[in-house]
Amino acid sequence: MISRRHALAAAATLLWASSAWAEPTLGLAERRAIAAYRESRYPAQEKAIQEAAGSAVPVEVAWDQLTMPGDAQYYANPDYFEKTIFEPLAAGLKAIGTDKIGREALQAKLKAIRIRYDEKTAPASNYANGLRFENGVLDVNWRPFANVADFEDRVAAVTAVLEKTL
Template sequence: MISRRHALVAALALSVLSAPSAMAEPTIGLAERRAIAAYRQDRYPAQEKAIQEAAGFAVPVEVAWDDLTLPGDAKYYSDPDYFEKTIFEPLAAGLKEVAKDKMGRDALAAKLKTIRVRFDENTAPASNYAKRLTFDGGVLDVNWRPFTNVADSKDRVEAVVKLLEKGL
């Protein structure tokens, strides 16, 4: 039989665990939703096309827009430095380097099934680009923070090339 004290402790623990966190993650507001919708319509199609042309085939690109959409940054989404120079252009440049010859194009076409682009604040350091790339089961997972260290394009490209060349 459970004592009254044990029942009270269990009830208290359950209420603490099920209560909303005081440190809840920020939510994406209307400004961010509008800005990301505009970016996806106006600018992203050219980025996706560039990635697929660089790969040499229509590789599916899955972008976790909710992960890339950061609270308070809506006014920057249309700036090429925000997504393009920090994520999409280095990705395309890395693919282009790997696919520069028939051997590279054939290897990519045979093994690259999907590209996933996301940002996880807890696991994406600001500048260790190679550490936040994985290539497993045909999926190239890119976990880079948008709008940070814009000048590091060469390092991002190099990380993509090294990972793919090793995995292909």
């Protein structure tokens, strides 16, 4: 039979071990860099997405998931967020809204956009697998700062998913 003291010691050891191997948290440099990005560059990206959608659709960005420890110096680089996530998303929405039917479908059915990055489920290159459109929410799960040259592939993925579901 295990004593209460031994059980508590074992639990404390497990808690310490799990925290030692937990995901790293963002440091001060990353928090400062993302705050600067959100203030200086992101408003133009959000505006471009909303203009492409044809309405002021809410854009929710999970910054804590998109920002990665050690990458603070890259956040202001257009290749980090803009060329890999925000600009292809806006271009895909714009492609959908090139005619009246597409604009009306976006305005009627697109209620929100959620942008995030989940390392376990984000695709490496099959970008359509990182998109879901359910209950009016377009969920974008793409890795920032990866495969920057795949701009057109990302645009095509957004367009294909929306054309199929709108």
